[in-house]
Amino acid sequence: MNCTKPEFAWLNGQILPWDECLIHARSQAAFWGANVFEGIRAYWNEKHQQLYIYRLADHLKRLRESMKCIDMPATFDDSVITKACLSVLKKNAFREDVHLVIVAGFGFGENYDSLGYTTDTLMHITALPMPRSPRYDSGAQAAITTWRRISDESMPPRIKTGANYHNSRLAQHEVVRNGFDTAIFLNQRGTISEAPGSCVAMVSRGQIISPPGSSGVLEGITLDSIKKITQRKLSIEFIQREIDRTEMYLADEVFLCGTLAEIQPIISLRSKKNSQRYSWTYYTGYTEAI
Numbered sequence: 001m002n003c004t005k006p007e008f009a010w011l012n013g014q015i016l017p018w019d020e021c022l023i024h025a026r027s028q029a030a031f032w033g034a035n036v037f038e039g040i041r042a043y044w045n046e047k048h049q050q051l052y053i054y055r056l057a058d059h060l061k062r063l064r065e066s067m068k069c070i071d072m073p074a075t076f077d078d079s080v081i082t083k084a085c086l087s088v089l090k091k092n093a094f095r096e097d098v099h100l101v102i103v104a105g106f107g108f109g110e111n112y113d114s115l116g117y118t119t120d121t122l123m124h125i126t127a128l129p130m131p132r133s134p135r136y137d138s139g140a141q142a143a144i145t146t147w148r149r150i151s152d153e154s155m156p157p158r159i160k161t162g163a164n165y166h167n168s169r170l171a172q173h174e175v176v177r178n179g180f181d182t183a184i185f186l187n188q189r190g191t192i193s194e195a196p197g198s199c200v201a202m203v204s205r206g207q208i209i210s211p212p213g214s215s216g217v218l219e220g221i222t223l224d225s226i227k228k229i230t231q232r233k234l235s236i237e238f239i240q241r242e243i244d245r246t247e248m249y250l251a252d253e254v255f256l257c258g259t260l261a262e263i264q265p266i267i268s269l270r271s272k273k274n275s276q277r278y279s280w281t282y283y284t285g286y287t288e289a290i
């Protein structure tokens with residue numbers, strides 16, 4: 001993707017030039033990854049000549065929940081954040097699909113104590129043009145990573161914090177170095193969890209099955225959309241339960257779903273690059289029907 005730099009961003013209540021949207025290197029947000037965030041898509045509609053933000057209210061609700069879990073006070077209310085998102089989109093005059101990111105982070109603790117509790121918070125909102133991934137059509141080759149997903153006892157995946165993505169990076173870099181497109185994590189119990197930046201689901205015996213929040217996953221808004229569409233429009237059974245690794249190997253279809261990924265078919269799931277053992281390709285099915 002060749003992405004030109006947007007002109008404007010939003011920081012602590014103000015629209016600023018993109019290059020001036022800066023936070024201090026020693027803030028807890030930057031130094032320790034002490035932040036929570038949401039990534040949201042806005043879709044350009046050519047016919048209406050408008051951008052439509054996808055489920056903003058639900059993303060703001062999850063942002064509040066993440067803030068609550070890390071005991072972060074709310075500096076801006078939802079209406080202010082909503083207006084700020086709209087102003088970032090309007091000021092940049094985007095006419096294409098966009099990825100909006102809202103970050104709420106901790107500033108400085110007393111005496112610059114990096115671990116000390118502080119009510120000093122910051123917030124920034126940025127947006128970048130974000131076309132659909134080519135893997136939406138081509139599908140992705142996945143491998144189970146040797147890294148385990150973080151768990152609710154130590155680094156809760158339910159909290160959408162930047163620090164959690166260290167675990168995601170380790171897994172993604174490992175499988176990309178080994179020639180795959182995406183990692184799939186097992187959780188601490190050894191059952192299927194999620195991908196580094198999206199949920200994972202499978203189609204098996206006519207049901208769509210995805211791991212629940214207790215499997216060490218971020219509870220996905222895209223997955224929730226799939227649940228609603230399958231139940232209301234397609235009459236396909238959607239269930240959330242623990243999934244064994246071998247169940248996923250034997251599934252009819254597997255797909256990733258998340259804001260950035262949207263819905264991406266997994267066209268092979270292997271542990272070694274040239275192993276045919278758990279490799280399959282599918283051409284049609286529920287993934288396309290959604």
Ligand SMILES: Cc1ncc(COP(=O)(O)O)c(C=O)c1O
Nearest residue numbers: 197198199218220221222258259
């Ligand atoms: C680790 C992780 N899991 C799942 C998801 C999917 O969540 P959503 O559909 O709300 O974007 C994301 C995407 O943000 C993610 O980063």
